[in-house]
Every structure is written in structure tokens, then in C-alpha cells.
Amino acid sequence: MTARAPRALTPCLLIDLMSWPFFSLAKSPRHVPVDFRMGRVSMTVAGRDASPMATIWDADILIWAVSTLIAARRQRQLVSSHVRGSTRDILRFLGRGDSASRYVRLRAALDRLTDTQVTTSLRQTSDGASGFSWLVAWQERRGELDLILPPWLCDAVKGRAILDLDSRYFALTGGFVRWLYLLVRRHAGRQRDGWSFDLKHLHEKSAALSPYPRFVFEIRRLVEAQSLPGYRLWLEIDPNGTPVLHFAPDTAADSYPQPSVDNPVGDV
Incomplete structure (x- = not known):
């Protein structure tokens, strides 16, 4: 079942994405991988085939996707890895407006999320560390955006490891x-x-x-x-x-x- 974004969304994010260095903090492209170890937590984050890794601004799209899934869960709907919404509504949710340049930047962010590979010990399975990209796939058609999220992300949503965010975050x-x-x-x-x-x-x-x-x-x-x-x-x-x-x-x-x-x- 595809989760469809309602008109009013409360921004939400996984606590793991708020606690650990999964994203580049620089506006210039970061090609140096994150190779992080602290206690029992380890992670490697890198762009695929020399692509730059996803940034903390790109992660806004994940905030929208997670918020959509949380809204579906609160309405007792099935939490799915497939999320759909209007590109215009997504940009407005992120406080970015809907100029032509914003659509171009949105597509570039979607590509970086797809091309960023993550391996982490957080919530690892019996087979070892979890490896995934932030987006399995995405497609835009007639102003509608379809995202397929990785199981690692969806499982965390189902596990309720989520916090609401202040909408003023997007203005930072x-x-x-x-x-x-x-x-x-x-x-x-x-x-x-x-x-x-x-x-x-x-x-x-x-x-x-x-x-x-x-x-x-x-x-x-x-x-x-x-x-x-x-x-x-x-x-x-x-x-x-x-x-x-x-x-x-x-x-x-x-x-x-x-x-x-x-x-x-x-x-x-």
C-alpha cells in the first residue's frame, strides 16, 4: 500500500538520524566518506561511483517521507516503503517555494540520496551490519513524486523511534x-x-x-x-x-x- 501525504503534516524524523553523522554538513560537494566509530556504533557513508554524499538539506526529503509514514500510522494505516506526494506540496512543506530552480534542486537531492551508500551497525540484523541507500528508487510523473524507501528506514518508523521537529528547522x-x-x-x-x-x-x-x-x-x-x-x-x-x-x-x-x-x- 502506498502512503499518500495528507495536506497537513507534522515534521518528524528518526532519532538515529538526529544522533549520528549520516549526512554532509557542507553545501559544497563532499566526496570524503564518513568513516565513524564510537562505542558499539559504527558507520560508513559514501557516494556511489565518486558521487557526492547526501547533505543535511537533502535529508529534508526524508523528513517529509517519514512524516508521511507517521501520519499514515497515526491514522491506523499500513506503513509502506512506497511514499507518494505532489512535488509542489513537498517543496512547500520544506519551506522552499516552487520556482523552477527549486524543482531542479529537488531532483538533484533525490539523486544524491539514491547514490549515497550507508553501512551501519545500528539496528543491524543477524547477518551483520545493515547496508542500504537512502532511497531505493524515485520517479516523478505529472507533478507527482513516488519514493521507495529502504527497509532500514521503514522498520525504524514501525518501531516508533521518532521525534517531532519544530517546523522552524527548515528555515535554518x-x-x-x-x-x-x-x-x-x-x-x-x-x-x-x-x-x-x-x-x-x-x-x-x-x-x-x-x-x-x-x-x-x-x-x-x-x-x-x-x-x-x-x-x-x-x-x-x-x-x-x-x-x-x-x-x-x-x-x-x-x-x-x-x-x-x-x-x-x-x-x-
Whole structure:
């Protein structure tokens, strides 16, 4: 059964995609693969045949697809790997408008998602690590977009490992601030005391190509700007002299965050 996007969708995303470095944070093409190891989690992400890997902006399409599946599940419909929707409605959901150039960029993003190969230990089967592309296939016809999602993604939706996102996320223009918002949303939820990570740990977790001093500069800039929807940030120095980023829900925000964390919050 094909999941059809309703007119009103609440943005949703898998918590795994909010916690781990599955996407490039740069607007310029990234050809250097992500080869990540932390504790029991491992992953390799790379473009097929020298293609650039998918970016965090390309992942907006996955947010739309997951949101469509969650809407179907909440209506007690069967969750399918086949998702369909109007290209115009998709662009509007992502806050991108529907100019001709937007359609061209949408198709390029779909190609990158299809050409990005992922191997990860997360939710691996008895046969070992899961290997897949973000899209098995896609087709556009008469203004309608058909996507086929990989089983890894659909199984996670069925397993309810999902969090709602603030729609203002789509207005965040930088890859770094988008990555930080997703991580903060995942780990802080509605916990009054929020959560924290030391910056060295966060730098490793981002798998960003920028050096650590640049990473610290970007974090300090975002703390000063306080631009994450629904959350506030602050920095402290631990006894070892390492900067620690703290984050918690903004009690002055009336509309967000809506639901609590759906799964136990971990320290990874």
C-alpha cells in the first residue's frame, strides 16, 4: 500500500538520524566518506561511483517521507516503503517555494540520496551490519513524486523511534546549526534540566571535516546567537579545562517542544 501525504503534516524524523553523522554538513560537494566509530556504533557513508554524499538539506526529503509514514500510522494505516506526494506540496512543506530552480534542486537531492551508500551497525540484523541507500528508487510523473524507501528506514518508523521537529528547522540555513538542532532536540527533549556534551565529544560525533578550533568557534557563535528553535544553549568549562555545551528547553517558548522524548535519552 502506498502512503499518500495528507495536506497537513507534522515534521518528524528518526532519532538515529538526529544522533549520528549520516549526512554532509557542507553545501559544497563532499566526496570524503564518513568513516565513524564510537562505542558499539559504527558507520560508513559514501557516494556511489565518486558521487557526492547526501547533505543535511537533502535529508529534508526524508523528513517529509517519514512524516508521511507517521501520519499514515497515526491514522491506523499500513506503513509502506512506497511514499507518494505532489512535488509542489513537498517543496512547500520544506519551506522552499516552487520556482523552477527549486524543482531542479529537488531532483538533484533525490539523486544524491539514491547514490549515497550507508553501512551501519545500528539496528543491524543477524547477518551483520545493515547496508542500504537512502532511497531505493524515485520517479516523478505529472507533478507527482513516488519514493521507495529502504527497509532500514521503514522498520525504524514501525518501531516508533521518532521525534517531532519544530517546523522552524527548515528555515535554518547553515548545515552546522541544523546538525546541532537535531542533536539538541534528540537529547534534551522536554527535560527541564536538558542535557550536555563536552565539545571534544561533540566534535568527534559530528564527523565534520573542520578542525576542532573551528568547531569550537562555530559552537560559541551559535551560543551567542541563541538561534535554535525552542532551546537555549550555554557553555561552561569543566575541571579539566574542556568546554562543555549545555542545552535545555526554552521555558519562554510557548509552542515548542511539543512531545517528550519517545525513547530513553542516552549519553552517546
